Amino acid sequence: TSGIQKFTPGIPQKPKLQSVSNKTVVLEAYSTYEYRLGGGQWQDSNVFTNLKANTQYAFYQRSKATTYPNQSAASSALIVTTLKERLAPPQPPVLQSKTFCEVILEKTAGCEYSMDGVNWQSDNIFDDLRPSTKYTFYCRYAQTDTHLCSVASAGLTVITEESPLYTVEFVDWDGRVIETRRYRYGDDVTAPADPIRAAGAYTIYVFAGWDKQIVSCTGDTTYTARYTEQHVHKYTPNVVLPTCTDQGYTTHTCPCGDSYVDSYAAALGHDMRDLVCSVCGHKAVDLEITT
Numbered sequence: 529t530s531g532i533q534k535f536t537p538g539i540p541q542k543p544k545l546q547s548v549s550n551k552t553v554v555l556e557a558y559s560t561y562e563y564r565l566g567g568g569q570w571q572d573s574n575v576f577t578n579l580k581a582n583t584q585y586a587f588y589q590r591s592k593a594t595t596y597p598n599q600s601a602a603s604s605a606l607i608v609t610t611l612k613e614r615l616a617p618p619q620p621p622v623l624q625s626k627t628f629c630e631v632i633l634e635k636t637a638g639c640e641y642s643m644d645g646v647n648w649q650s651d652n653i654f655d656d657l658r659p660s661t662k663y664t665f666y667c668r669y670a671q672t673d674t675h676l677c678s679v680a681s682a683g684l685t686v687i688t689e690e691s692p693l694y695t696v697e698f699v700d701w702d703g704r705v706i707e708t709r710r711y712r713y714g715d716d717v718t719a720p721a722d723p724i725r726a727a728g729a730y731t732i733y734v735f736a737g738w739d740k741q742i743v744s745c746t747g748d749t750t751y752t753a754r755y756t757e758q759h760v761h762k763y764t765p766n767v768v769l770p771t772c773t774d775q776g777y778t779t780h781t782c783p784c785g786d787s788y789v790d791s792y793a794a795a796l797g798h799d800m801r802d803l804v805c806s807v808c809g810h811k812a813v814d815l816e817i818t819t
Contacts, residue, residue, distance in 0.1 A: 536598040537591045543606045546574070550581035550611040555589070564588045564602065581613035582674050612671070615678040621667040623684065624652075628659040628691040629713055633667070633684070640670040645680050658714045659691035697750045698738070701725060706753070711745035723753050730783065732758045761786055772798045772808045 543563065544556040555563055557574040564570045566586050579585065585608050591600035621641060622634040633641055633652040640648045645666050657663065664685050669678040691713035698706045698720050707720040719742055725733035733755040740751065763780035770776030776793035798805035803812030 537600045539601045540589055540591060540603045542604045543574075543587050543589045545606060545608055548608055548610060550613040551579050552577050553579060553585065553587065553608050553610065555587060555606070558589075560591055560594075561589045562592050562599075564590075579610050581610055584609045612674060612676045614676040615669045617679045617681045618667055618669060620682045621652075621665050621684045623686055626686055626688055628689040629657050630655040631657060631663065631665065631686050631688065633665060636667060638669050638672075639667045640677075642666045642668075642680065645683075657688050659688055659712055662687045694745055695748050696745060698753070699750060700753050701755060713745055713747075715745045717742050717745055717749075719751070725753075725755050727760070730760050730762055732760055734758060759784060763787070767791070770794060770796050772796050772805060772810065 540561065546554040546556050548554070553576045555574040555576075562570045562572055563574050563576075564587070565576050570590070572592075576585075576587070586605035587608060588602040588605055590602050591597070593599035618636060618639055621636070621639075624632040624634045626632070631654045633654075635652045640650050641652050641654075642648045643654055643663055643665055648668070648670075650670070654663070654665070662685060664683040666680040666683050668680045669675070671677040693710045693712060695708060696711055696717055697708050700706055700723055706723055709718075711717060719738065722735045724735070727733065736754045736756045738751040739754055742751065761782040761784065763782050763786075766779045766781065768777050768779070770793040773795050775795050776791075777789050778791035779787060779789050781787040796807070798810050799807050800810075800812060804810070
C-alpha cells in the first residue's frame with residue numbers, strides 16, 4: 529500500500545441547512561463529509577448544540593481523509609443565525625382597579641396585555657368596557673431583540689362594576705323637554721317619535737333630525753331637535769276693473785315680495801250717447817273718423 533499515491537479531492541459546496549432552533553443547528557448529512565463550526569475542530573456529526581440564541585454562526589464542510597484520498601480543503605461558509613429564545617410565560621396579571629367601564633392591571637416590566645389572547649397591547653389599561661360584564665385578561669413577555677414573545681399567561685377573570693344611571697333628554701328647538709329617559713353606560717339610546725313644530729304665519733317647519741348622532745349611552749346627554757324652514761306664500765288680491773279702453777286684471781302679492789297676475793278682463797269699450805261716452809266722458813270728436 530505504500531506505493532499507492534493519495535490524491536486530494538475537490539472543494540465541496542458549502543453546507544446546506546436542515547433545521548435551526550434557538551440553541552441547535554442541524555446541517556444536511558453526508559457520510560463522506562465532516563463538519564466544523566467557525567474555527568473549531570472538525571467533527572463527523574452534522575449537529576451543533578449548546579449555541580446561543582439569536583447569534584450568527586459560520587459552518588463549513590470538507591471531504592474526510594480515507595485510506596486513499598487526502599481530506600479536501602474546507603468549503604465556503606454557510607452563515608446561520610439561531611432563533612430567538614422564547615421565554616416561559618409570566619404569572620397571570622394582577623388587578624389594580626376597576627370601574628363599570630374600565631379595568632387597570634398592575635404593570636409588569638417587559639409584559640404586554642390582552643383581553644382575548646389574540647390582540648395584544650403594551651398599555652395595561654382597558655376602557656370602553658360594558659358594565660356588569662365578565663372579562664378575562666392575559667399577559668405575556670413582549671418580543672425583544674434577543675427573545676421571542678412568551679406564550680400567554682393563565683387568565684385573570686374580572687367582572688366590571690354596575691353602571692350608574694344617566695339622564696338622556698330629547699328637547700325641542702325652544703328647550704321644551706320632549707322626553708326624558710334613564711340609561712346605564714353602554715345601553716342603546718332610543719329616540720322618541722319625530723316632533724312636530726307649529727307653523728308660523730308664513731313658514732312651516734320640517735323635522736330634520738337631532739343636533740348630534742344618537743349613540744350608546746356614555747353619560748348625561750341632551751339631544752335637541754333641528755328643523756328646516758319652508759316659506760308659505762299668502763297672497764292678497766288687488767282687483768283692477770276693466771275700463772272703456774284698458775283691460776282689467778287681479779294682482780296677487782305676498783308680504784315676501786312675490787306676486788303674480790291673473791283674471792284678465794277685456795276692455796269694456798265706450799258707451800256713446802249723443803257723441804259722449806256715458807262711462808268715461810270721452811267725446812266723439814276725439815275719435816278718428818275714416819271715410
